[in-house]
Structures are given as structure tokens and as C-alpha cells.
Amino acid sequence: MESITIKVDEKMAREIDEALVPYYSTKTEFIREAMREKLISIKKDKVMLEMKKYFGKVKTKTSDQQLRQIRDKVGREITEKFGLKLD
Numbered sequence: 001m002e003s004i005t006i007k008v009d010e011k012m013a014r015e016i017d018e019a020l021v022p023y024y025s026t027k028t029e030f031i032r033e034a035m036r037e038k039l040i041s042i043k044k045d046k047v048m049l050e051m052k053k054y055f056g057k058v059k060t061k062t063s064d065q066q067l068r069q070i071r072d073k074v075g076r077e078i079t080e081k082f083g084l085k086l087d
Contacts, residue, residue: 006031043082050078 016027024030
């Protein structure tokens with residue numbers, strides 16, 4: 001495991017201390033979880049940008065069922081590409 005040292009202002013340090021109880025036993029756990037959530041958020045944003053490339057590309061009539069199948073297929077391919085899980 002790699003160590004990372006950060007500095008935060010006093011107000012943020014107090015807010016972290018208050019947020020710990022009852023969910024986390026240490027600041028390290030809290031910060032790790034916050035970082036995990038942020039990384040997931042960034043991956044989701046990238047997925048959404050990738051999916052926007054395909055929006056409005058089809059010029060033919062498509063049934064609602066076909067649209068659902070296409071969206072499911074493309075969504076699964078993109079989420080797999082970014083290492084996310086839908087289920």
C-alpha cells in the first residue's frame with residue numbers, strides 16, 4: 001500500500017471528525033471511502049460522455065423494444081470498457 005499525506009484546513013478537519021461518527025472509526029477509512037466514491041463518479045462521468053457520442057446517430061425508425069436492446073447492449077459495452085458493473 002502507498003502512503004499519501006494531505007493537509008486540510010482546521011474547518012475541514014473538524015467537519016471530517018464530525019462526519020466519522022458513527023460510520024467510520026478512523027479518518028483514514030473516511031478519506032479512502034471518499035476517494036473511492038470520487039473515482040467511481042469520475043468513471044461514470046466518462047461513461048456518460050462516451051454514451052453521448054451515440055445519441056441521435058440512428059436515422060431510421062426504430063421500435064421501443066429495439067431501442068431498449070440497443071441501449072442495453074451499448075451501455076453494457078461502455079460500462080465494461082470502464083470497469084463498472086451494472087448488476
